[in-house]
Amino acid sequence: MAPPTAIVTGGSSGIGKALVQHLVSSKWQVVIADINPPKEPIADTLFIQTNIVSWQEQADMFKQAYAWNKRLDFVALNAGVDDRDNIFNTLSNDVDKPPSKPNTITFDVNVTGTYYGIKLAAHYMTVPSAQAGKPKPGGKIVVTASGGGIFPIPILPQYTGSKHALVGLVRALATNGAASKANVRINAVCPAIVDTPGLPAGLISKLPPDQVTPMSTITRAFEELANLANVGQEDWVEKGKTGETVEGNVDELIWHHPPERRSGKFVRETGVLKVAQAYEEKAEEAVA
């Protein structure tokens, strides 16, 4: 029987690295998928150099990760980057100097790369892995969004938009992910400011220490979302949370729910179903 197996994107540094260490201490085997290798090797891990922006690289990584233990139980889609453009600082008064094409790698990494990961995770979690000791198909996904996935960060609009997109994706995918044959549970963690190499140098020293979120709060958030230490318990997946967004801020876990619809009862209860039905019919027509 193979040990439970996880993939952590961006697992070589910061929050991802701490999660890898936590998983290993709970007897997981972990694939680290990152563009850079970890500074020191971590026991019970397999590093696969991957740029998550590339579908082919991510697909090859998932294939290799699954082949390791013939099972996949948990995926943390954690790799992310901050802004690479500034709309207002690059404006010109000259009508003949329109803006050049902006750098949108932030969306490519944070949104497209993460979406690729969700699609690939759902596949390898659906594949029967009973011979490797996984009793039924299914698994858990946690996406690393950010406080910027809930509140705007004016200096980081690309980051804010992309992290809001992740919260939206998690909320929209959760119900069907759990109901489909993939049997996945998907949630988002939204860290506040955590001291990692991903932050601008010198930022942490500008903050009062009691305003910096310790890594232990983020590890606790992953545990609350995915109950990682108890993998193997009966109905580990089925009893799991789904569609949740939790902010880890200093020593608090703050749960954020979508705003309540203020539109009428019809939209809330029937309209959503009618929309789903129309899109299903459209998809059938496209296939026919």
Ligand SMILES: NC(=O)c1ccc[n+]([C@@H]2O[C@H](COP(=O)([O-])OP(=O)(O)OC[C@H]3O[C@@H](n4cnc5c(N)ncnc54)[C@H](O)[C@@H]3O)[C@@H](O)[C@H]2O)c1
């Ligand atoms: N540190 C914070 O305060 C904070 C707050 C909120 C959210 N986050 C989020 O947490 C996640 C981890 O960030 P961190 O602070 O640990 O940063 P970090 O820079 O220490 O770690 C990020 C890792 O992602 C990897 N990476 C970047 N682009 C990649 C790509 N295209 N493909 C594969 N790997 C890639 C990097 O090589 C690095 O190892 C990010 O999604 C970040 O947005 C961080």
